[in-house]
Amino acid sequence: MGLYVQKYGGTSVADLERIQDVAKRVSSYFQNGDDVVVILSAMAGVTDNLIDMAKTISDSPDKRELDVLLATGEQTTAALLALTLRSMGYPAMSLLGFQAEVITDCHFGNARILEVGAQRIRDFLKKRTIVVVAGFQGCDPRGNITTLGRGGSDTSAVAIAAALEADICEIYTDVDGIYTADPNVCEKARKIESISYDEMLNMASLGAKVLQIRSVGFAKKFNVPIHVRSSFSEEEGTMVVSEEPAMESLVVSAVTHDKDQARITLKKVPDQPGIAAKIFSPISEGGIVVDMIIQNTRSGGQTDLTFTVPKADFKRALEIEKGVAVDIGAEDVFGDEDIAKVSVIGVGMRNHSGVASLMFNPLAKENINIIMISTSEIRISCIVEEKYTELAVRVLHNSFGLDRED
Amino acid sequence: MGLYVQKYGGTSVADLERIQDVAKRVSSYFQNGDDVVVILSAMAGVTDNLIDMAKTISDSPDKRELDVLLATGEQTTAALLALTLRSMGYPAMSLLGFQAEVITDCHFGNARILEVGAQRIRDFLKKRTIVVVAGFQGCDPRGNITTLGRGGSDTSAVAIAAALEADICEIYTDVDGIYTADPNVCEKARKIESISYDEMLNMASLGAKVLQIRSVGFAKKFNVPIHVRSSFSEEEGTMVVSEEPAMESLVVSAVTHDKDQARITLKKVPDQPGIAAKIFSPISEGGIVVDMIIQNTRSGGQTDLTFTVPKADFKRALEIEKGVAVDIGAEDVFGDEDIAKVSVIGVGMRNHSGVASLMFNPLAKENINIIMISTSEIRISCIVEEKYTELAVRVLHNSFGLDRED
Numbered sequence: 001m002g003l004y005v006q007k008y009g010g011t012s013v014a015d016l017e018r019i020q021d022v023a024k025r026v027s028s029y030f031q032n033g034d035d036v037v038v039i040l041s042a043m044a045g046v047t048d049n050l051i052d053m054a055k056t057i058s059d060s061p062d063k064r065e066l067d068v069l070l071a072t073g074e075q076t077t078a079a080l081l082a083l084t085l086r087s088m089g090y091p092a093m094s095l096l097g098f099q100a101e102v103i104t105d106c107h108f109g110n111a112r113i114l115e116v117g118a119q120r121i122r123d124f125l126k127k128r129t130i131v132v133v134a135g136f137q138g139c140d141p142r143g144n145i146t147t148l149g150r151g152g153s154d155t156s157a158v159a160i161a162a163a164l165e166a167d168i169c170e171i172y173t174d175v176d177g178i179y180t181a182d183p184n185v186c187e188k189a190r191k192i193e194s195i196s197y198d199e200m201l202n203m204a205s206l207g208a209k210v211l212q213i214r215s216v217g218f219a220k221k222f223n224v225p226i227h228v229r230s231s232f233s234e235e236e237g238t239m240v241v242s243e244e245p246a247m248e249s250l251v252v253s254a255v256t257h258d259k260d261q262a263r264i265t266l267k268k269v270p271d272q273p274g275i276a277a278k279i280f281s282p283i284s285e286g287g288i289v290v291d292m293i294i295q296n297t298r299s300g301g302q303t304d305l306t307f308t309v310p311k312a313d314f315k316r317a318l319e320i321e322k323g324v325a326v327d328i329g330a331e332d333v334f335g336d337e338d339i340a341k342v343s344v345i346g347v348g349m350r351n352h353s354g355v356a357s358l359m360f361n362p363l364a365k366e367n368i369n370i371i372m373i374s375t376s377e378i379r380i381s382c383i384v385e386e387k388y389t390e391l392a393v394r395v396l397h398n399s400f401g402l403d404r405e406d
Numbered sequence: 407m408g409l410y411v412q413k414y415g416g417t418s419v420a421d422l423e424r425i426q427d428v429a430k431r432v433s434s435y436f437q438n439g440d441d442v443v444v445i446l447s448a449m450a451g452v453t454d455n456l457i458d459m460a461k462t463i464s465d466s467p468d469k470r471e472l473d474v475l476l477a478t479g480e481q482t483t484a485a486l487l488a489l490t491l492r493s494m495g496y497p498a499m500s501l502l503g504f505q506a507e508v509i510t511d512c513h514f515g516n517a518r519i520l521e522v523g524a525q526r527i528r529d530f531l532k533k534r535t536i537v538v539v540a541g542f543q544g545c546d547p548r549g550n551i552t553t554l555g556r557g558g559s560d561t562s563a564v565a566i567a568a569a570l571e572a573d574i575c576e577i578y579t580d581v582d583g584i585y586t587a588d589p590n591v592c593e594k595a596r597k598i599e600s601i602s603y604d605e606m607l608n609m610a611s612l613g614a615k616v617l618q619i620r621s622v623g624f625a626k627k628f629n630v631p632i633h634v635r636s637s638f639s640e641e642e643g644t645m646v647v648s649e650e651p652a653m654e655s656l657v658v659s660a661v662t663h664d665k666d667q668a669r670i671t672l673k674k675v676p677d678q679p680g681i682a683a684k685i686f687s688p689i690s691e692g693g694i695v696v697d698m699i700i701q702n703t704r705s706g707g708q709t710d711l712t713f714t715v716p717k718a719d720f721k722r723a724l725e726i727e728k729g730v731a732v733d734i735g736a737e738d739v740f741g742d743e744d745i746a747k748v749s750v751i752g753v754g755m756r757n758h759s760g761v762a763s764l765m766f767n768p769l770a771k772e773n774i775n776i777i778m779i780s781t782s783e784i785r786i787s788c789i790v791e792e793k794y795t796e797l798a799v800r801v802l803h804n805s806f807g808l809d810r811e812d
Contacts, residue, residue, distance in 0.1 A: 016462060056422060057486065058493035065492060068500050069485035072478040079475035080463065086471060087464035094474050098504075099549055120549075143505055143526075 001033040002167035007157035010044035011174040012231035013077045023084040026130060030090060035125050039135040039157040040081060042073025063108035067147045074134035082132045092130040095120060102138035104146045111138060111146035116163035151212030158215040162222035169224050172231035175210055177238035180402040181255045185390045188403040192253060196243040199253050202345045202379040243347055251355060252346035252400040257393050259340045259386060262314035264321055265306040268331035278328050282320045288313040292374045311337055339371060340389040343381040344396055350377060362399040368392055407439040408573035413563035416450035417580040418637035419483045429490040432536060436496060441531050445541040445563040446487060448479025469514035473553045480540035488538045498536040501526060508544035508562060510552045517544060517552035522569035557618030564621040568628035575630050578637035581616055583644035586808040587661045591796045594809040598659060602649040605659050608751045608785040649753055657761060658752035658806040663799050665746045665792055668720035670727055671712040674737035684734050688726050694719040698780045717743055745777060746795040749787040750802055756783060768805040774798050
């Protein structure tokens with residue numbers, strides 16, 4: 001008997017039939033004597049439709065009002081699941097974000113959770129009630145409705161699990177777990193049984209498709225075990241947990257890739273204090289997220305500077321930097337959209353020397369040129385030409401022994 | 407310069423184009439220097455669709471959860487109008503029922519307003535903001551979402567107007583006012599310029615199509631002037647206000663009819679104390695609303711008792727009374743669905759004797775048999791055979807001089 005927080009994504013509640021399936025699963029836990037708190041996303045496609053509707057009103061719809069509109073999606077599924085559970089004879093109650101006291105800052109559209117009160121959830125649980133909470137939404141300290149950004153229901157679930165000190169937070173989705181690589185790219189990719197929070201945090205490009213990466217930070221902070229699994233089967237998925245000694249036996253846990261990359265290079269930038277701020281401030285003011293940054297010192301007090309941005313922001317970033325280049329007296333600005341990032345991730349890396357060469361040699365053998373490199377404690381990322389992405393993933397998956405069943 | 411509370415019904419916000427029209431009207435008041443609080447219904451048809459969805463889950467969906475589901479309808483239109491006003495450059499903010507502090511009792515599905523705090527509305531108005539409030543919804547003292555029953559947005563509007571001491575509460579709808587009779591039945595029906603709260607309260611069957619009758623009680627209690635008008639034109643509609651001396655010059659203000667009537671008769675009921683309770687308790691426990699009740703004393707300590715119920719409840723009520731008849735020893739129970747109620751209404755009635763004969767004579771002249779009669783201070787209602795409904799309305803409209811333009 002335990003306390004389960006279960007989050008179901010949009011495809012798991014896509015229609016009344018799927019909601020009935022969710023109700024069956026939830027009630028089987030409840031009947032087994034477990035307490036269950038369910039966090040729901042909106043029906044698949046609903047959030048996008050609402051955004052489209054708002055965009056026909058205005059190209060840049062007011063963020064506060066857009067949140068009020070979007071919050072209806074999760075309110076609808078929460079009510080429908082509670083109605084379904086009740087029609088099956090189970091005591092179920094829905095709560096909206098503000099009722100569950102999911103208190104956020106006031107960054108409409110991408111709010112961060114400050115605190116989860118959850119008193120009403122606790123009260124309902126004491127009465128052996130199944131609590132259904134609308135995910136993705138909260139309210140700011142003044143009572144305005146906020147939403148947590150794309151995939152925010154994952155963070156709702158983990159934050160509520162943390163507040164309740166739940167035994168586990170199950171994330172039900174349409175894939176059956178986290179893989180050693182994208183199975184569409186690498187047919188030998190295997191489902192990972194267990195992965196650490198830190199590894200997951202470093203797998204944003206692969207993992208974010210399955211789990212909002214912010215939720216993993218929350219889970220790590222409050223040590224909430226996450227079980228990522230499919231709502232379409234009974235199979236075990238992937239556990240995302242604190243680092244365990246066994247994890248270090250593997251040097252690398254997964255290979256990820258991300259084609260949503262473009263790079264911009266400023267050539268012969270004067271090497272003076274404050275130059276970096278002049279280059280990156282206008283980019284961040286434009287709301288563009290910079291990923292990798294590399295600076296090569298040249299002779300004569302000049303330097304070349306290269307950084308990557310999402311493909312969608314490439315043209316805008318290039319325009320901005322053309323202006324910057326004139327201001328700071330850089331010689332030239334150019335860019336490239338045909339690149340991709342390939343990364344290897346593993347907590348075992350910390351205790352193994354020579355991982356970098358284990359990564360670079362197999363790529364060199366296939367004549368894959370490495371354009372940029374960046375490293376963290378448990379991750380090495382290389383920027384390569386986009387056309388080599390799949391080949392690079394397969395080569396690395398094999399060279400780090402991830403193909404082996406063991 | 408005044409404070410306007412404007413309520414727009416479902417057809418007035420049926421799509422983004424209609425919402426744009428509402429935004430134009432609202433902003434023209436705002437630009438004129440007036441303060442505006444807008445109360446919205448859900449888009450036409452949305453509430454019915456949500457109810458249908460809930461009914462596919464369960465024949466009798468849980469009322470608390472149904473309210474959570476239904477409340478999304480008004481939340482959507484409130485956000486969409488605020489988005490539209492903002493895209494036009496106006497400062498607009500939406501508030502949901504709980505944010506506007508519309509506190510109700512906890513009768514889910516048909517809650518009554520206990521109190522309207524409206525502090526946040528006042529704060530916004532002070533900052534010259536257009537406030538858009540989701541109608542039809544509130545929350546109970548424990549923070550559960552409630553809805554106010556069909557047409558509840560009217561009551562939201564009047565209650566908020568009362569709390570704010572607004573200069574006027576405008577109810578925008580798809581008809582251009584209250585008529586002396588249903589124009590579909592009586593082509594000589596005229597729009598009423600001004601009608602008293604009490605007359606309106608007595609016009610439930612005609613008026614409820616235009617205005618939730620509960621809102622009129624609220625308006626009377628707090629003396630809120632209501633202006634019922636069309637959102638499709640600039641024309642003046644009908645004012646619903648405190649009684650004015652001029653109103654008494656007319657004996658009758660309107661003729662109404664209601665075909666949603668069925669009658670049930672219990673024959674030879676023992677005339678004993680407590681019999682009425684035995685007859686009507688099971689009916690009210692079944693949630694059936696009894697309208698007229700008439701009792702004729704017979705000889706021998708027995709009485710005949712006839713009452714009317716809505717047509718939809720007729721069969722159920724008849725079944726219940728068949729059981730009751732056996733219990734109390736009544737001789738027979740029978741009923742009739744082919745009846746209608748025709749009423750004349752007017753505050754002027756109080757000072758005119760002989761109104762009853764003014765009503766009965768013209769009906770008799772047309773050979774319309776009066777099956778039941780009930781009277782109030784300012785209304786006389788007759789039950790007639792359903793087939794005579796339209797004829798009776800036209801005859802009475804003419805005999806009370808409502809055809810005359812004056």
